[in-house]
Each structure stands twice: as C-alpha cells, then as structure tokens.
Amino acid sequence: MTAPVFVVQPGELAGVRAGASWTLTGxxxxxxxxxxxxxxxxxxxxxxGVGTRLRGEVTEGxxxxxxxxxxxxxNQEERLLPRLTLVQALAKGGRDEMAIEAATxxxxxxxxxxxxxxSVVQWRGEKAAKGEQRWRSLVHAASKVARRSWxxxxxxxxxxxxxxxxxxxxxxxxxxxxVLHEVATSPLVDVPLDGVDEVMIVIGPEGGISDGEIDAVVxxxxxxxxxxxxxxxxxxxxxxxMAVLASRLGRWS
Numbered sequence: 001m002t003a004p005v006f007v008v009q010p011g012e013l014a015g016v017r018a019g020a021s022w023t024l025t026g027x028x029x030x031x032x033x034x035x036x037x038x039x040x041x042x043x044x045x046x047x048x049g050v051g052t053r054l055r056g057e058v059t060e061g062x063x064x065x066x067x068x069x070x071x072x073x074x075n076q077e078e079r080l081l082p083r084l085t086l087v088q089a090l091a092k093g094g095r096d097e098m099a100i101e102a103a104t105x106x107x108x109x110x111x112x113x114x115x116x117x118x119s120v121v122q123w124r125g126e127k128a129a130k131g132e133q134r135w136r137s138l139v140h141a142a143s144k145v146a147r148r149s150w151x152x153x154x155x156x157x158x159x160x161x162x163x164x165x166x167x168x169x170x171x172x173x174x175x176x177x178x179v180l181h182e183v184a185t186s187p188l189v190d191v192p193l194d195g196v197d198e199v200m201i202v203i204g205p206e207g208g209i210s211d212g213e214i215d216a217v218v219x220x221x222x223x224x225x226x227x228x229x230x231x232x233x234x235x236x237x238x239x240x241x242m243a244v245l246a247s248r249l250g251r252w253s
Contacts, residue, residue, distance in 0.1 A: 106246060
C-alpha cells in the first residue's frame with residue numbers, strides 16, 4: 001500500500017532536503033497522529049499542493065500535535081499539460097459534489113461551479129461563498145486519497161448566462177471548450193488535442209443543458225460533443241470525460 005499523503009500550504013516545504021528532519025504540525029499532524037495513528041518507522045508523504053512531494057518516515061518523538069519526519073527525498077513534480085478543467089453545473093442530491101470528487105481522483109486540474117438554467121440547486125448570497133469553500137474541502141480530501149501533489153484549483157462560481165463570457169475568454173486564451181450533449185454528433189474521442197494548452201469540459205445539471213445555453217456557448221466558441229452511446233448522470237459525465245482525456249493524453253500510460 002502506498003504511503004498516506006498529508007497536505008500543507010504552498011511554500012511550507014521550501015528548503016527541505018533529503019537527510020534532514022521536518023515536523024508536520026496543525027490539523028494534518030493531528031490527523032496523522034490521532035486518526036491514522038502513524039508510528040515510528042512508517043512511511044509518510046507530504047505535499048504542498050503545487051507539485052512538491054516529500055517522502056519520509058515517521059520518527060520517535062512524534063505525537064498527535066506534531067509528527068517528526070526523517071526526510072528521504074523531496075521532489076518537484078511537473079504540472080501536466082494540457083490543463084484539464086471541469087465546469088460542473090450545480091445538481092441536486094449532491095451529484096455535483098460527487099462529480100468533482102471523482103474528477104479530482106482522475107486528474108482534473110481545475111473545477112468551476114456553474115448555476116445553469118436548469119439547476120435545481122441555487123447558490124445565492126453567502127451560499128455561493130460557502131459552496132465554493134465546500135468544493136475546496138472536497139478537492140482537498142479527494143487529492144489526498146489520490147496521493148496527488150498538485151491540488152486542483154477551484155475557480156470562481158459562475159451564474160447563468162455569465163458562462164458565455166467564461167467560455168469566450170477561455171477560447172480567446174487558446175483553450176478547447178467542449179460541452180457534453182446527448183444529441184451532439186461529434187465524438188469526444190475524435191476532438192483534436194495536439195498543441196492545446198487547456199481542455200475545458202462543460203457539464204449540465206440533472207435536467208441537461210438547455211438548447212438556448214448550448215447555442216450561446218457554441219456561439220462563444222465552444223463545441224458540442226458526444227461522450228458515448230449512453231446518457232450519463234451529471235455526477236458521472238464529467239469524471240468519465242476526464243478518464244477519456246487522461247487516456248488520450250497519455251497521462252495513464
């Protein structure tokens with residue numbers, strides 16, 4: 001079994017070198033010491049969310065408030081390109097949260113919450129800020145499960161037709177924006193990806209993306225594509241698309 005991973009803030013691992021001792025503190029240390037009950041000699045990894053990975057062993061003297069680590073190696077892992085972004089419509093029953101959790105485990109680089117025309121769930125006022133924070137917590141936890149050194153970015157919430165501007169800006173920046181739609185005729189597996197810096201996948205809510213929304217985002221430069229022969233739930237479509245893209249881009253080779 002691979003070593004458990006704990007996440008610290010960017011920059012906290014700066015200057016740490018193999019052969020040194022380093023101490024994990026705060027909530028992650030309490031989780032390592034009190035919940036997982038790591039003991040001396042057991043392997044442990046710490047990442048900073050921006051590519052740095054420390055591998056080491058727990059040493060004597062560690063406790064629930066501080067885990068002392070004998071550092072075996074510290075590596076800076078490259079960010080993979082193209083960047084994979086999932087725009088996930090808010091969906092009832094927690095299906096939007098299920099989607100971003102699975103997409104994080106499958107390698108997504110950024111996620112963005114979108115309140116589409118048919119979204120039953122509505123983020124208004126303070127609920128939007130709380131919703132974004134909830135997504136960050138989910139991404140954080142899923143990244144640890146997946147042993148990732150790069151944590152996906154949670155991009156600002158977009159409401160309704162503002163998605164058109166988001167798509168237009170992404171396309172202007174060189175991104176390929178793909179909207180999954182059940183009546184599209186162009187398969188996702190056939191979309192050219194050579195030389196692309198970013199692939200953005202847009203997923204609708206449980207009721208699907210409306211015809212008006214499809215027309216608007218396609219007019220802004222997006223492309224409607226078909227994922228496969230079956231209609232998938234909002235919680236499944238995004239992760240499935242991430243798996244297809246990860247395979248096509250050689251991330252799983």
